[in-house]
Amino acid sequence: MKLFFALKTISLASQIALEEAGADYEVIPVDLQAGEQRSEKHLALNPLGRVPVLVVAGKSLTETPAILSYISRRFPESQLHPEAEMDIARMESFNSYLCSTVHIAHSHRMRGYRWADDVAAIESMRKKVPQTMSECFGLIERNLFSGPWVLGSRYSLSDPYLFTMASWLEGDGVDIRKFPLIQDHYQRMSERPAVKRAIAKADAALGAAARDAQL
Structure with a gap:
């Protein structure tokens, strides 16, 4: 591969x-x-x-x-894939949110040209990234994250996905310390071999x- x-x-x-x-x-x-x-x-x-x-x-x-x-x-x-049907659905739902919403919010910082040609519109999208990314991670922290891993006690595909996006927060102008659960997850992920x-x-x-x- x-x-x-x-x-x-x-x-x-x-x-x-x-x-x-x-x-x-x-x-x-x-x-x-x-x-x-x-x-x-x-x-x-x-x-x-x-x-x-x-x-x-x-x-x-x-x-x-x-x-x-x-x-x-x-x-x-x-064992990256859960066995229980509900856990599978929760993982796929979480990953879909990261893909369809969080990644798009992040991309507005450097790839606004995908959605607009107007320079002012592109700049407006870029300036809004700290707000939109904060809102996305706030939602994850409050409603979508079980802890200590995304789905709870079991590590899954959602964890490297979330970790990677959390690594973008600083560049997007967002302080990860606003989200203590995600910060803890990020630190534990960083320590995995x-x-x-x-x-x-x-x-x-x-x-x-x-x-x-x-x-």
């Missing part, structure tokens, strides 16, 4: 899941600043020109909820790519 990723993107959630599952995979960095996501080679993997992309046996999987679900089903021994391995592996791949570019 090959995971195409970019630094400080939602790709990290899928990579953590791969590490939790003990999967044998390769990480391949995509330089978004250089526009590699719009290259013919990358568009052949994902016509949307985004990351992550998980390539399995020559076939591309895109969209984080689908990639996470595939990983959990491919590696059932990882799979998270440390994922970050180290991504850093190594980025370093290797930088060295190759200088040759």
Whole structure:
């Protein structure tokens, strides 16, 4: 398996899941600043020109909820996927909220051009990000988070997903300390061996790519 990723993107959630599952995979960095996501080679993997992309046996999987679900089903021994029907539904509901609402709110900070051409409108969206992200995480803290993990006592696919988005809060102008449950979750996630391995592996791949570019 090959995971195409970019630094400080939602790709990290899928990579953590791969590490939790003990999967044998390769990480391949995509330089978004250089526009590699719009290259013919990358568009052949994902016509949307985004990351992550998980390539399995020559076939591309895109969209984080689908990639996470595939990983959990491919590696059932990882127990990343709940067994109870209600827990499965709760996890899918939570992940859908992250994908359809929280990620969009975050994207308004640097990708407002997806929704508007007017410069003033794009700037207005950018300025509103601290408010919208605070509202999103406030809702998660109050209503959607069970603790100590998203679904309660059992770790699931929702945890690396939430952790990755929580890592964006500082850049979005939001103080994570406003949300003590999420802050505690973020700290515990940071200490998990799979998270440390994922970050180290991504850093190594980025370093290797930088060295190759200088040759």
